[in-house]
Amino acid sequence: MNSFERFCFNLLGMRMKARRGDYAQLRNDLLSARLRTPFEVYTSTAIVSSVIVGLVSAICLGLLTWVLKLPNLIHYKGEVPSVMLFLNQYGLILGTFFVVVFSLLVFGGMTYVVFLAYPSMVAGNRRRNIDATLPYAINYITSMSTAGITPAEIFRLLGDSPIYGESAAEARYVAREIDIFGRDLIDALRIVSASTPSHRMKEFLQGAMASISSGGNLTEYFRTKANQYALENRQSQKMFLDTLALIAESYVTAMVAGTLFLIILQSIMSVIGGDSKPIFLYVVIYLMIPFGTSMFIIMISSMTPET
Numbered sequence: 091m092n093s094f095e096r097f098c099f100n101l102l103g104m105r106m107k108a109r110r111g112d113y114a115q116l117r118n119d120l121l122s123a124r125l126r127t128p129f130e131v132y133t134s135t136a137i138v139s140s141v142i143v144g145l146v147s148a149i150c151l152g153l154l155t156w157v158l159k160l161p162n163l164i165h166y167k168g169e170v171p172s173v174m175l176f177l178n179q180y181g182l183i184l185g186t187f188f189v190v191v192f193s194l195l196v197f198g199g200m201t202y203v204v205f206l207a208y209p210s211m212v213a214g215n216r217r218r219n220i221d222a223t224l225p226y227a228i229n230y231i232t233s234m235s236t237a238g239i240t241p242a243e244i245f246r247l248l249g250d251s252p253i254y255g256e257s258a259a260e261a262r263y264v265a266r267e268i269d270i271f272g273r274d275l276i277d278a279l280r281i282v283s284a285s286t287p288s289h290r291m292k293e294f295l296q297g298a299m300a301s302i303s304s305g306g307n308l309t310e311y312f313r314t315k316a317n318q319y320a321l322e323n324r325q326s327q328k329m330f331l332d333t334l335a336l337i338a339e340s341y342v343t344a345m346v347a348g349t350l351f352l353i354i355l356q357s358i359m360s361v362i363g364g365d366s367k368p369i370f371l372y373v374v375i376y377l378m379i380p381f382g383t384s385m386f387i388i389m390i391s392s393m394t395p396e397t
Contacts, residue, residue: 095127098134106133119209122287123216124259136205144198152190156182213287219256220288225319227257228294232312241298241308242268242275260286264295276302290319330393337390345382349374 107130110117117129125132159182227248234244242265248254249262260282267278276299283295294315301311352374360368 095131095135098138099131102134102137103130106130106137109133116206116209118285119213121285123209123212124263125209125212132205132209136202139205140198140202143201144194147197148190148194151193152186155186155189216256216259217287220260220286220291223255223257224288224290224294225316225323227254227261228312228316228319230254232309232316235309235312241302245278257291260288260291333393334390337386341386345379345386349379349382352378 110129113129113133116133120127120129120132127135230251231244231248234247235241239247245261245264246269249258249265251258254261263282264275264278267273267281268275273281279295279299279302283292283299286292286295297311297315298308300306301308353371356368356371356374360366360371
């Protein structure tokens with residue numbers, strides 16, 4: 091906790107602690123994102139930061155509006171109500187006041203919304219990373235379990251393997267619950283499964299808990315889950331490649347052949363009609379092609395699984 095967060099907590103921490111029930115989703119997102127900032131500190135920082143950003147924006151835009159006299163640039167034409175004519179005498183003051191209030195509410199509100207949404211975004215990124223690395227992490231777990239290593243030590247070793255990304259981070263939290271807080275393995279698995287953002291990880295940990303509690307063969311459970319997730323991984327990769335092929339065909343049809351046809355057609359029509367400035371041709375070349383290509387890139391990037 092840095093000095094600014096400490097200041098915000100001293101200012102609003104007790105009030106935020108009393109309102110924990112109003113921010114249940116935010117508290118879950120903070121846990122799933124594995125952010126180390128406590129809830130009271132985070133919400134206090136969010137509110138104070140939002141007020142500061144709103145005030146700074148309001149002061150800067152208000153001074154800019156007042157110095158440049160922007161409200162005086164508004165002119166009325168034709169018949170207007172007498173009230174508007176009366177208020178026009180104070181247009182600079184009213185316009186500046188409106189800009190100040192508007193900036194305070196909009197920029198302060200946007201900052202607060204960003205603070206509330208940030209843990210959810212981090213948790214979503216962690217979920218995708220866990221789902222991508224979990225099949226390989228379970229293969230690693232299966233190999234160690236086959237060698238006779240105890241389950242608690244397996245999670246410690248997995249947590250020390252950074253190549254497994256966020257799956258290793260979840261294993262470190264299991265080891266932390268055991269080594270630091272003195273809980274047994276089942277309680278540690280239950281706590282981590284309740285806060286992990288990945289449904290696949292939650293299912294895996296809950297299955298491990300059930301296998302340990304019932305005295306089942308844990309190594310066989312790990313092997314079964316490794317085969318299951320490997321099959322699901324192959325199926326999801328095949329589905330992604332099929333979708334990627336469909337998108338590639340759509341891109342060639344729409345953005346290559348389609349735009350080439352429009353360019354040729356518009357060029358011929360411009361020559362025949364004697365149009366020296368073919369506006370539609372400029373739109374196709376400078377707007378449609380770059381915008382369409384960017385949309386395809388964003389679509390492929392958003393659907394590409396984590397590596």
